Amino acid sequence: MVPLPSSAAVETSPSPSPLSVKKIVLPLAVILVVGFSLAPILWQVLTSVKTNADIAAVPNVYLPTRFTLEHYIEIFRRRPFLSYMLNSFMVATISTLLCLLIGTPAAYALARLKLPGEQAILAIVLIITLFPYILLFLGLLEIVRALGLANNYLALVIPYTAINVPLTILVMRSFFQQLPRDLEDSAKVDGYGTWQMLAQILVPLTVPALVTTGILTFISAWNEFLFALTFITRESLKTIPVAVAQISGTAAFEIPYGPLAAATVVGTLPLVALVLLFQRRIVQGLTAGAVKG
Amino acid sequence: MSSTLETRERRTGWLLLAPALILLALVYAYPIARSLWLSLFNQNLGTELQPVFTGLDNYVRMSGDGRFWQSILNTSVFTVASVLIELVIGMGIALVLNQSFPGRGAIRTIAILPWALPTALIGTTWAWIFNDQAGIVNDILLRLGLIETGINWLGNPLPALLSVIVADVWKTTPFISILLLAGLQSIPGDLYEAHAIDGASPWQSFRQITLPLLMPQILVATLFRFAQAFGIFDLIQVMTSGGPGGATETVSIYIYATVMRYLDFGYGAALVVVTFVVLVLVMAIAAFFLSKVRAATGDR
């Protein structure tokens, strides 16, 4: 069992190297890490506020003297960008809630109740998290066509919920396993039934874990591309990733880089905010989901 | 008494599991089973989209389909290259983030940022970075005097493959760093101290302590990344759409084109089935090694 990284486990860092080396090398390494992670994003942000002349300039302009918001105005004016945002938000939120609603009870059952075939189910759930979506898309396409779900949020909500249920089960199961068993036993002694105990004792305790899984699900649903590209054909119902990708496709001859950069910045802002707020939970969730099982 | 309790618990358990299992069956099991069935039919524009049973014809056709083999090759090169590079860089980042320094929390946040951003949008960002006219990569290389004229990165086969690998490495390295960092934090510090007293260099401690103890995490990360990279779609669709001339066409891109552009459902289904089988085989091999390593390093 692997302990989760948490604020409690701070001072485990080994320092085998001499202090002097560490003083020079470490800051350099940190700067490299920051540069690696941020440079492409910063370049895109910079592009989004440059004038068209500066964007096309060769050699590149790194420190523009003129700034403009025209690209941001353009994406909202020429395209239903607010609709895209709303669509992404609705689809991601609904599938996140559904996913927790469906995944958490399943996780509890797998963590606490003795069920025949439990190991097999867990193994299947784990393998499923590894399937690329392209394997599902042909079958889902048929379902969407047969049920007439094209251009309906449900065409995205159902697969998004499903593709995140395995992770939810894995993460929540590991949280349930960490909860002391006594808690439930004493609750049972006090005459709580399984359902009551679940609703009144366990769920409140697991709110932090729910938030962790919820964030991971939300991010994954916000970012999904393949299903959104295939199942939504009406402009007003498109989600952010598809809509932005199609801005780039809009002109094979002359790509509107300014508006594209602005759209990228706007489309990623909600996620940047999530990461800033919940960095620790994301890390916990990812490690629990991947390393457990 | 206890047996009724057990049956009740069981019933509750299945009830709790049922919605999840039904959903997974609908979205995972059905499509794959359906593809298996459909792959035995010819259902395309030639049959006016009506299914006609043809047995294994689609698989025979696949064996002589140069484009399919090309896409398998592209996918393999892409997967192996990006996962290997990510492991190296991800390990480096994890080692850095495992040190204690002021502002470590903020740096960790920054380091996982690429992972959280939408791949499709990141694709447009990298396409801009590798742009042949005003892209920053060409600009930097020109300024450094490494090239004399701009490279048409996305317009030539090898540079295009390199570009999508770079973009993927950037996007998914944080995932590996996070997993490896969790592993690093579980290695007790006194192991290193004892080793250092024995006169071992940092490199030796890395080789002899860190790597072996980190092996489970490395394998898990590799397994996850392998599966994800093998199914890569959005990044490549946005950056190159598989071009130029199919040089970056992965299996996913080919399947998508076969179904959505050619409307060749039967053949698309056969492609899905073969991809599925390949993936399961590789996963089984990886899982085998994983269990061996786990057995070797104790209960982890």
Added chain:
Amino acid sequence: MKGNLASRFGQRFFWPFSWRWLSRASAFQRRMLLALAVCLSIILFGAIAYSQQPITLTLLMPALDVQAGRSMADQFEASNPGIKLEIVEGPNASNLVEDLYTSSFLLGDTPYDLVLMDVVWLPKFAAAGWLLDITDRVPADQLTAFLPADLEGGRYQNRLYRLPMRSDSGLLYYRQDLLAKAGLQPPTTFDDLINISKTLQERGDVRWGYVWQGRQYEGLAAMFTEVLAGFGGFWVKPDTLEVGLDRPEAIQAVNFLRRTVQEGVSPPGVTTYQEEEARRLFQSGDVAFMRSWPYAYPLGSAEGSPIKGLFSFKPMVHAPGFDSAGCLGGWGLGIAKTSRYPDAALKVVQYFASPEGQRFTILENGYLPTRPSLYTDPLIVAKYSYFPQMQTVAEKAVLRPPVAQYAQVSDILQRYLSAALTDRTPVADAMRNAAQETRRLLDTNES
């Protein structure tokens, strides 16, 4: 508009979730009920308003053509007060427009009544059953006014699905001035083309003899169609689905293209060229011959072009004993089978293909007409004096194979042809593989 809004709400807020929310908080409940009432009344009034409104027909167009399309639509609406045309702006790249039409039809919730089609999509859309058969809706005497190849491009298995509104055809551009200086006539055969190129190159008049489109993309297939036809070969016979890619004529065609590079007539980079790379090089004055489309003519004749007034064009060259062939491009309008207003839609189709309709796009964008009469139309000739000459080119147009799986067939050819042209695969092997894969795809086991 109101009807649209209502249906958008209907799609976005599907029922299960709004009901679940309703049962939670009562204040919220009241607000939701109010919203529901508002929605309902919008739908109701929208429906009433909708029924009184004129018919609205929706159409997706590449962004570049929207402006000309809009002026045509305005003209049409002025003379047909009961019908409104809503033009949706699509991407510029035509394959992306095709993908958008395809997925909206495939998923079964298409907003489009009219389908603007490139000639090579038609068999696919028709075979998939997405198009309305207009064979019996258009009087036969209306059809005789079109160029035969353009009209044929609207047929699939002898049924008519599209009326052509603009044409396009591959042709050969040449430098009049250089030929005159050297005392030579424009080439008519493939060998002429290579020999004259060499002569001009040796005289130091030009750096390169001939540029064409060699990159692996649809333009390569289009160009190859012409060379293949010029050698008397064929790609796929639409009626028997016979594949001719491994026949001697096809090998000769590939060898001709390879010769242009091997003998230094074409730049080595030509195997990565699309239309624009070739045109820029030709327009710079460094090349004697270019295979391209009519669009290059006004650009080369523009103010500031180094070759302004120095070049002309003619039908493509061919082997002795065969005829010239230009690959047919061009667009036309069909009707979606799902359209609720096929009669109104047919009026639009007929208008867009009519002389008045075509004149609009021709005068605005310089496209070729699909009616012989328009090539000598005084209004058009006043603006484009070279159009009468274009007619000779347009009459030589040949179709790419009108088979339902054309996109796949073309991709197979592009792959192997590109491999042969860039020396990655021997010609005979490449063409045999291409032919075999095509046969397997089309399920024809002859030879």
